[in-house]
Amino acid sequence: xxxxxxxxxxxxxxxxxxxxxxxxxxxxxxxxxxxxxxxxxxxxxxxxxxxxxxxxxxxxxxxxxxxxxxxxxxxxxxxxxxxxxxxxxxxxxxxxxxxxxxxxxxxxxxxxxxxxxxxxxxxxxxxxxxxxxxxxxxxxxxxxxxxxxxxxxxxxxxxxxxxxxxxxxxxxxxxxxxxxxxxxxxxxxxxxxxxxxxxxxxxxxxxxxxxxxxxxxxxxxxxxxxxxxxxxxxxxxxxxxxxxxxxxxxxxxxxxxxxxxxxxxxxxxxxxxxxxxxxxxxxxxxxxxxxxxxxxxxxxxxxxxxxxxxxxxxxxxxxxxxxxxxxxxxxxxxxxxxxxxxxxxxxxxxxxxxxxxxxxxxxxxxxxxxxxxxxxxxxxxxxxxxxxxxxxxxxxxxxxxxxxxxxxxxxxxxxxxxxxxxxxxxxxxxxxxxxxxxxxxxxxxxxxxxxxxxxxxxxxxxxxxxxxxxxxxxxxxxxxxx
Numbered sequence: 001x002x003x004x005x006x007x008x009x010x011x012x013x014x015x016x017x018x019x020x021x022x023x024x025x026x027x028x029x030x031x032x033x034x035x036x037x038x039x040x041x042x043x044x045x046x047x048x049x050x051x052x053x054x055x056x057x058x059x060x061x062x063x064x065x066x067x068x069x070x071x072x073x074x075x076x077x078x079x080x081x082x083x084x085x086x087x088x089x090x091x092x093x094x095x096x097x098x099x100x101x102x103x104x105x106x107x108x109x110x111x112x113x114x115x116x117x118x119x120x121x122x123x124x125x126x127x128x129x130x131x132x133x134x135x136x137x138x139x140x141x142x143x144x145x146x147x148x149x150x151x152x153x154x155x156x157x158x159x160x161x162x163x164x165x166x167x168x169x170x171x172x173x174x175x176x177x178x179x180x181x182x183x184x185x186x187x188x189x190x191x192x193x194x195x196x197x198x199x200x201x202x203x204x205x206x207x208x209x210x211x212x213x214x215x216x217x218x219x220x221x222x223x224x225x226x227x228x229x230x231x232x233x234x235x236x237x238x239x240x241x242x243x244x245x246x247x248x249x250x251x252x253x254x255x256x257x258x259x260x261x262x263x264x265x266x267x268x269x270x271x272x273x274x275x276x277x278x279x280x281x282x283x284x285x286x287x288x289x290x291x292x293x294x295x296x297x298x299x300x301x302x303x304x305x306x307x308x309x310x311x312x313x314x315x316x317x318x319x320x321x322x323x324x325x326x327x328x329x330x331x332x333x334x335x336x337x338x339x340x341x342x343x344x345x346x347x348x349x350x351x352x353x354x355x356x357x358x359x360x361x362x363x364x365x366x367x368x369x370x371x372x373x374x375x376x377x378x379x380x381x382x383x384x385x386x387x388x389x390x391x392x393x394x395x396x397x398x399x400x401x402x403x404x405x406x407x408x409x410x411x412x413x414x415x416x417x418x419x420x421x422x423x424x425x426x427x428x429x430x431x432x433x434x435x436x437x438x439x440x441x442x443x444x445x446x447x448x449x450x451x452x453x454x455x456x457x458x459x460x461x462x463x464x465x466x467x468x469x470x471x472x473x474x475x476x477x478x479x480x481x482x
Contacts, residue, residue, distance in 0.1 A: 285298070
């Protein structure tokens with residue numbers, strides 16, 4: 001819907017990627033709707049298989065290729081093996097596609113980044129009363145299924161344990177029903193922390209006419225057209241998007257192109273690490289993600305003095321009041337339900353960045369020791385610590401950014417981004433401003449010469465001191481005594 005809105009607003013733009021995403025997600029939605037309808041027909045006993053003789057080896061290769069974009073987003077490698085380059089047999093091609101697509105999607109969904117998913121195809125010879133059978137196996141190196149859940153795996157709306165992966169919970173239920181409809185059976189083997197293998201057994205026969213698919217036409221539709229690299233958006237706010245769905249990432253990037261400097265994290269754990277490293281101006285995060293979810297990310301960032309000032313917008317399909325309260329209690333600054341309105345997202349981004357600008361006015365000048373007499377938040381405590389360190393070292397000419405971030409236990413980037421976010425001043429300017437404030441106090445309260453004051457606050461060159469003092473306060477050091 002978001003992509004369609006963009007095309008409607010600007011129909012003249014080149015829209016190859018947007019159209020591709022719309023069609024792919026429309027197909028995904030259509031497949032889900034058809035599966036729901038099939039479930040109803042199965043309950044009514046009115047769903048039957050539409051048999052034709054198809055090359056299942058070619059179909060499996062095509063289905064695996066279609067899963068690459070989803071796997072690549074998580075850096076998961078896909079592998080295919082088959083005893084045959086061609087294997088013609090009677091099947092319902094649409095039902096078989098749904099069976100394998102659901103199993104592949106499930107495997108990728110529950111496999112951590114850097115894992116592997118394998119699709120095996122074997123022909124089993126006739127055995128006793130059984131004729132020849134096709135064995136399709138989807139094997140992953142994912143989280144595995146605890147034994148206590150094994151009897152629920154094929155139940156409708158079941159989802160593995162406490163997984164944060166998105167889904168409806170009907171995938172494996174419909175897989176089992178489709179396999180039964182094709183006179184086959186399905187089983188699985190799983191080890192927690194090592195992975196799961198689903199095995200589908202289907203009878204092999206060759207009684208129906210052959211159908212010749214045209215997978216290349218569909219494959220061409222799925223091909224990504226590389227976009228020209230965009231010039232760096234220098235000077236724009238830094239935005240971190242934490243989202244494991246590549247289509248949502250692409251949509252948000254496309255929506256905010258030219259307005260923000262965008263970085264991407266694929267799960268909550270990576271998002272926390274990137275937030276600490278980059279200290280962005282604002283974060284948009286999904287809630288349901290692998291490794292660490294959006295709530296955990298929110299708590300981690302808001303409880304760390306290096307990042308607690310960063311506004312966070314949480315996105316989720318869970319729109320109930322309990323979920324919203326949970327997100328806000330974790331420290332989220334805004335909470336938008338999917339599918340979110342693009343204008344609402346843009347307004348929230350602008351609003352939260354403006355609030356940060358107002359915060360800079362509050363912290364524009366170095367905090368004073370009197371602030372210690374009242375309860376302090378993390379930002380006040382951080383600036384108090386900076387103040388106390390500078391109070392001890394401002395007279396030392398060699399004391400600079402490196403010494404300050406070392407004493408605070410931060411990196412140079414963290415210190416620069418944190419001080420800029422809170423005060424509007426980078427670390428070097430903040431240190432200089434602190435020294436100049438001290439110089440103004442000395443000029444007003446002592447009989448020291450301008451040169452003596454310059455040396456006393458860490459300036460090696462009195463002429464340079466006079467220039468920056470005048471630029472800071474609008475009058476010369478000597479005029480401070482008048």
